[in-house]
Amino acid sequence: MSRIAYVNGAYVRQNHASVSIEDRGYQFADAVYEVWAVFDGRAADLTAHLDRLERSLRELHIAQPMGRASLVVILEEVIRRNRIREGMIYLQVSRGVAPRDHFFPATPVKPSVVITAKPVDRDAARRKAAKGIKAISQPDIRWGRCDIKTVGLLPNVLAKQTAREAGADDVILVDSNGYVTEGGSANVYLVSGDKTIKTAPLTANILPGVTRISLISLLKSQGYTVIEEAFTLKDAYAASELFLSAASTFVMPIVDLDGHVIGDGMPGDVATTLREAYIQEATHSAGVWSASGNNNL
Template sequence: MSRIAYVNGAYVRSDEAGVSINDRGYLFADAVYEVWSVFDGRLADAEGHLNRLDRSLKELQIMQPMTRAALLNVLNEVIRRNRINEGMVYLQISRGVAPRDHVFPSHTPPSLVITARPVDRDAAARKAEAGIRAISAPDIRWGRCDIKTVGLLPNVLAKQAARERGAGEVIFVDQDGYVTEGGSTNVYMVTRDGVVKTRPLNANILPGVTRLNLLPIIHNSDLSLREEAFTLDEAKAAAEVFVTAATSLVLPVVAIDDHRIGTGAPGPVALSLREAYIDQARRTAGS
């Protein structure tokens, strides 16, 4: 069936949808986005993503296109019209359409686009059971990675380099040798004595919603959790490394720069946390 998109007030076929060439998201990457997982036809971690969206819009001084209740109705209608049971929803809000000028336009309504697609959960599970390889790269992104903007060219180039080397993710490293995050994920390591570490949030780290919901699961388990920076060398020497995002959920990393992590196979901590996160996401989806 043809996919259905929501574009500025209308539900249209995706292959017929379009935005203006003067949209500031196209001209300046002057836009933010969010991605939700969909479980059993319902949005996962809905409030967390909406809260982060609100913050991103506020940081860039972009107007809300509609109330939260109205936006939820549109998101759920896109899911319904596309008959998504297991899948993803993508939302993008730009500052709107205006003649090209760096300064903000006055009285310009924001542009809103929402799309959805199915996800093969069985294939995703097989990927997690095998784990992925990663490469490292210098973190050359802008200093406000805490805002979820569409300005992702450094991420695109780094993830392309990872693909060309047969890897599934890139791990960014700052100038002091510390891991910041992945190309589209938050990064964690498990020490040899079973402590889970992930870098604390700051301007260089996106506040991942999957991260937000996974940390309490770790707290309530038998695992120890430390939000502290760790180096690339520490990650390579770890018992386990894994990444999280709405697109990948919890995904084990079995090698970095061709260096085997632990046994070279997905570890029990990552796999158990993946199972626990998915169980919680399914139980709470739509709430």
């Protein structure tokens, strides 16, 4: 079946979809995006992703493209038209189409909206998580506003490609002070032996992950102490567990970092239990959203 995309008001076959070559998302990476996991045909963490999208647009002074209720209808329609039961849905909003100029368009233009969806093999992802992954560390060379979810991901791409060429599955990024910031496309957590979880605090170089919010709540409800505090590679090597979180991977254990075996070299109880708990909660809450707050999005 041909995949269907939503592009600026029309549902089209994805292989026929297009945007203008003067779209500022293409010319300048002047765009933001969001990704939702889809469980049983419904988007998970719907409201939290919409909230973050609104913030990203506001930080870049990009106009909100439509009302929130209208956007939810379109997201659901893209899922339906692609017959996605278990998968992902991707939304991108750019500043719009205008003659190439580093300045914002003098006359405001309509933002461009693109939405696509695809199925995901959850059994394959489950097997990967049960085995755990290898990662390497790389310098964090991203721009200083990683708290905004922009499409400017070239540093992430280069870091992930370096990991692949080194025979690893993912990458851990380290800032100029030696502190772990994030994974290539995920937040990072370490577990110490005293039921303590550490993850980097939300500063300008950390993306406020929506999955991160849910995981921290779940961990606290299970009696863990969650500390939002910077940690080093040395701390990561010595952790009893190390894992990533993202909407695309949920919870992914790291069992080897830079050749250092993490814990006993197998996914630990915290990550394994947390992954299943998150999937259950996300499945239960998928499709639920709130119209409260700013309804211009």
